[in-house]
Amino acid sequence: MDHLITCSCGIELKVSRSQAGQTIECECGKTIDLPTFRAFADLPVAGESKASSEPVSPWHGWRGPMMALFSAVFFIAGGMSLWFLLQSNAVNTSYTHESEIAAGNELLENYGPYELSLVWNDYESYGLGRKARPGFYLWNEFAKGRRSLSTTCGIVAGVFGVLALGVWLSARAHAASRRSSAAEPSGA
Numbered sequence: 001m002d003h004l005i006t007c008s009c010g011i012e013l014k015v016s017r018s019q020a021g022q023t024i025e026c027e028c029g030k031t032i033d034l035p036t037f038r039a040f041a042d043l044p045v046a047g048e049s050k051a052s053s054e055p056v057s058p059w060h061g062w063r064g065p066m067m068a069l070f071s072a073v074f075f076i077a078g079g080m081s082l083w084f085l086l087q088s089n090a091v092n093t094s095y096t097h098e099s100e101i102a103a104g105n106e107l108l109e110n111y112g113p114y115e116l117s118l119v120w121n122d123y124e125s126y127g128l129g130r131k132a133r134p135g136f137y138l139w140n141e142f143a144k145g146r147r148s149l150s151t152t153c154g155i156v157a158g159v160f161g162v163l164a165l166g167v168w169l170s171a172r173a174h175a176a177s178r179r180s181s182a183a184e185p186s187g188a
Contacts (some may be wrong), residue, residue, distance in 0.1 A: 081153035088146035
C-alpha cells in the first residue's frame, strides 16, 4: 500500500513502506528523509479521499455482522434439515397394521396342533399383557416427526438464505453506487 508524503514545496510524492528510513529526492531537487516503518502509519494513504470518512468496504457497519449471522443460521438450519431428512429416510415405513396382521396369521397357519396348544397355554398363564403400541407404529411416528422437523428447518434455512442474499445484494448496490459517485467529476 502506497502512502503520500508532502515536500516543503507542496508536491505530494508516493512512497511505499519498503522505502522506510531512506532518503528520496523531490522533483524540485530537495531531499526528503522518509520516516521509519512505524511512523508510516501516520502518513495518509495514496488514493484515499481526505474528505471521505466513510469506510471503503461495504461490509463495514451493519452489513458484515448481519451477513455473518444470516449465513450461519442458513448453514446450521440447512445442515439440521438434511440430518433430520436422513434420519427419516433411514426408517422403513412400509410396515403397517395390515402387514402385522398378515404376518401373525401366517405364523399361526404354520403352527401345528402342539405349537398352538403351547401358545394358548402361554396366553392363559400370562394373559395378553399390557396393551402397548407395536414397535413399527412408534418407528413410523418417529419418521413422521423427523420429516416435520426437516421441513421446519428447511423453511428456516430458506428464509435466512434469502435474507443473506438480500444483504449481499445490498452490499453490491452500495459498492456500485460508491464507484459511480467516485467516477463523477467533482465539479458537476
